[in-house]
Amino acid sequence: MEERLQKILAQAGVCSRRAAEELIRQGRVKVDGTIVTEMGVKIDPNRHRITVNGRPIQGSEKKITVLLNKPKGFVTTMSDPQGRPIVSSLIKDIDERLFPVGRLDLDTEGALLMTNDGELAQKLLHPKFEVNKTYQVTILGHIEPQKIQALEQGIDLDGRQTWPAKISVREKSEKTTSLHIIIHEGRKRQVRRMFEAVGHPVIHLKRLAYGNLRLGNLSPGKYRFLSPKDLASLFR
DSSP states (O other): OOEEHHHHHHHTTSSOHHHHHHHHHTTOEEETTEEOOOTTOEEOTTTSOEEETTEEOTTOOOOOEEEEEEOTTOBSSSOOTTOOOBGGGGOOSOOSOOEESSOOOTTOEEEEEEESOHHHHHHHHOGGGOOOEEEEEEEESOOOHHHHHHHHHOOEETTEEOOOOEEEEEEEOSSEEEEEEEEOOOOTTHHHHHHHHTTOOEEEEEEEEETTEEOTTOOTTOEEEOOHHHHHHTTO
C-alpha cells in the first residue's frame, strides 16, 4: 500500500512528519538509490528500499531473489574459514545482502537461488511444498534398469528412505552414462550419495533447474533477477 514518503518516515520512527519533510528537501532521503526531494511522493515500503543518510529504514528492505549459475569451486556459505571462494562474491551491484537457498557442494555447478527473503527461503526448503530440482549427472559405468527403478522408488540413506525420484538416461559413452534426475529433497550431497549407493560414482553434477526456473543460456557465474511471476511458478 502506497503512503506519502514523509508519513512512512514518521511511522518508522525516524522523526516527526515535519522533520521528515525537511530531510527530503535536503536530499537526504533515497528511494531505490535515487534521491527524492519532491513533497507528496507516494511509496510502497514493501516494494521499495528507503534510506535516510544512507541507512535503510526498518521494514523497507526490498525483497530480491536471483537465479545464479553457480560455477564449480565455490561454496554455498556466507563465509569460509578455509578461504575458498563464496557464492555471494558473485553477486555484484546489489546493496542488499543475499544468501543462498539450500546448498550445492563445492564440485557441483548450476542453478542456485539467492535471496534476502527469509520467508520465501523457508517455504522453498520445506518438504511439504515439494519444489523439484532437476540435475544432469554423469556417472561411471552403465547403470542397470533395476538400479534406476530402485533409485526412483527410494533407497535407504543413513537410515532414512529417500523420496521418489524421476530418472531418465540421456546418453551413453564407452565408460560413462549421462542422466537427468528430478528430486525435491535437499539432503547433503544427496544425488552423489544415491548413485554411489548403487555402485556408480558421480563424475559430473549440474543442477539444470529449480522448479520451473531453468538456467537456459545463463553463463557460469552470472545471474538474473526473478520477477513475482517467476517466484509464483516455483510452487506450481
